[in-house]
Amino acid sequence: MRIALRELRRRPGRFVVATAIITLIAILLMFLGGLLDGLTKGNTGAFRAQRAEAIVFSATAQDSLVRSRIDAATRRRVEGAPGVTAVGGLGSLQIGGRVPGHGPRDLVPVVLFGYELAPRGLPARPPERGEAYADEVLRSEGVREGTVIRVGPQRTPIRVVGFVSDTEYAGQATHWGSLETWRAAQDANRPGSRVGPGVTQAFVVRGGDPKAIDRATGGATSTLTIDEAIGKLPGVSQQQSVFNQIIGVTVVIAIVVVALFFALITVERVALYGVLKAIGASSGTLFAGVVLQAVVVTLVAGAAGAAAALALDAAIPPGGIPFTTSAGRLLASVAFLLVAAVVGCTFSLRRVLRVDPATAIGGAQ
Amino acid sequence: MTPALEMEAVRKVYESGGEEVVALDRADLVVGSDEIVALVGPSGSGKTTLCSIAGGILAPTSGRVVVGGRDISGFSARELTEFRREMVGFVFQTVNLVPFLTARENLLVVDELGPRTGRAARQRADTLLEELGLGDRADNLPGQLSGGQKQRVAIGRALMNDPVLVLFDEPTSALDTELGEQVVGLIRQEMKARGTAAIIVTHDERITHHADRTVHITDGRVEA
Numbered sequence: 001m002r003i004a005l006r007e008l009r010r011r012p013g014r015f016v017v018a019t020a021i022i023t024l025i026a027i028l029l030m031f032l033g034g035l036l037d038g039l040t041k042g043n044t045g046a047f048r049a050q051r052a053e054a055i056v057f058s059a060t061a062q063d064s065l066v067r068s069r070i071d072a073a074t075r076r077r078v079e080g081a082p083g084v085t086a087v088g089g090l091g092s093l094q095i096g097g098r099v100p101g102h103g104p105r106d107l108v109p110v111v112l113f114g115y116e117l118a119p120r121g122l123p124a125r126p127p128e129r130g131e132a133y134a135d136e137v138l139r140s141e142g143v144r145e146g147t148v149i150r151v152g153p154q155r156t157p158i159r160v161v162g163f164v165s166d167t168e169y170a171g172q173a174t175h176w177g178s179l180e181t182w183r184a185a186q187d188a189n190r191p192g193s194r195v196g197p198g199v200t201q202a203f204v205v206r207g208g209d210p211k212a213i214d215r216a217t218g219g220a221t222s223t224l225t226i227d228e229a230i231g232k233l234p235g236v237s238q239q240q241s242v243f244n245q246i247i248g249v250t251v252v253i254a255i256v257v258v259a260l261f262f263a264l265i266t267v268e269r270v271a272l273y274g275v276l277k278a279i280g281a282s283s284g285t286l287f288a289g290v291v292l293q294a295v296v297v298t299l300v301a302g303a304a305g306a307a308a309a310l311a312l313d314a315a316i317p318p319g320g321i322p323f324t325t326s327a328g329r330l331l332a333s334v335a336f337l338l339v340a341a342v343v344g345c346t347f348s349l350r351r352v353l354r355v356d357p358a359t360a361i362g363g364a365q
Numbered sequence: 366m367t368p369a370l371e372m373e374a375v376r377k378v379y380e381s382g383g384e385e386v387v388a389l390d391r392a393d394l395v396v397g398s399d400e401i402v403a404l405v406g407p408s409g410s411g412k413t414t415l416c417s418i419a420g421g422i423l424a425p426t427s428g429r430v431v432v433g434g435r436d437i438s439g440f441s442a443r444e445l446t447e448f449r450r451e452m453v454g455f456v457f458q459t460v461n462l463v464p465f466l467t468a469r470e471n472l473l474v475v476d477e478l479g480p481r482t483g484r485a486a487r488q489r490a491d492t493l494l495e496e497l498g499l500g501d502r503a504d505n506l507p508g509q510l511s512g513g514q515k516q517r518v519a520i521g522r523a524l525m526n527d528p529v530l531v532l533f534d535e536p537t538s539a540l541d542t543e544l545g546e547q548v549v550g551l552i553r554q555e556m557k558a559r560g561t562a563a564i565i566v567t568h569d570e571r572i573t574h575h576a577d578r579t580v581h582i583t584d585g586r587v588e589a
Contacts (some may be wrong), residue, residue, distance in 0.1 A: 001477075002477050003463065003477065007465050010506075275463075276474070278449065278455050279449060279522070280446055280451070280475065280526075282478075357422045357449075360422075360455070360457055361417050361455065361457060361532075361534050
């Protein structure tokens, strides 16, 4: 093992190419992971921010917030379901917003949410009618506390009274106001889908069991846990599936790179391995040295990749590319690469096992 | 005293192109505990095969091989690896030092392959290098050493595990006559100083006078 480490230290040039290629793969892996996390974050923030266990949709809405409508009578049945401790209405309106200072056709897409049970970062009591908290990403559009954003064709004014973070929905910035503010904007700008008094799109629910809630409403609702509701958001699971497949292919490429590089190095070392075996090295010791070198090379490449990903994250302005890094994603990427390194090395194992110590002593005659 | 090596009726047969090739034919050889034996024979005579079997690199097809009182004839590959690590030393024809390790580290490789002894091994390596006249070259890489110095490092590596038998495979083949003479003289001096047995495989009759005894091998048959 020490021999392997000394070779890395004394002959770094031998490993530069492999380290460079694995670094590029690490950057690609972390970039893909960062994009996936950024997209997921930008699509799901509004649901992740909910301080509740479940979201209740109408049964016919196919678990879509836009299609869902629930009336006051259903609300009473949900409130009566076993274990339910709190129910809050939730409404959303995806709409264009006019921000002061922007051109008349330069609309900022926003989602106006009406809430009763405060999500993370919002006050328990929703702001007054016509007021809302805005997501932090809107700062990049010039929105400040006190800014009045006019939404929809009717230019319904929404005054920003504060900011909240990580609540994006469907890749758009959000506003969070009372149900009255949401209803007013909905009715004014979507006259074809007006909502009557007491009607909301969905409920967020604390306590209770989703199946028990649906039983209590006689099947008029479809209740999902927050995680299930996130999975049902349009495009989220498809995005995750596609990105995870690309990440999987990237890991396979890493396996091939490590396998080819260390197979080549092993071929070059056959004579040296013959000598070491002759003086008492076991195949296991020699193979452990190969694995150790692959792991060190991968760790160096992983560290370089992580540094590049962090630099990229810092360089991207808020509201730009949906890219975000997290310790978990970076560590997971390095872990994937380490597994790829070890798996890649196994292709050299057979060759190490086949090295005959007799080659060191002039070969058998 | 237990002989360093006892070989009785050792036979080694290879398969080549569907035919049996006898590399060693009922070889008998005894090497005393501090005896230096020159094993001389033409190319292809079986001297390397005999040397490999004595050093536990090859297993005999039949016969008995005892090294330092241990019968290694039926040893498994794993047991032979351990045996080589603990009981014998090798000096190869092409020296074969690890190119990216210093002279001291090349000696310490032997310790690192088995249960490590740490400081004791470092002291032994330094002592051996000092005795071999390489005290000031301990931190040099093989590329910074002359041919004779490399050969001496290889001898030091072979002695690191305090072996009962050291096998020298054509130790002078890559050296000129004068240097070859010096190296074999050094081998004799070091072996005798430690009371360690050695077999020097060579086809060069000129260096056999350094050995206590010369054994000839022809067509796989040992002639005393």
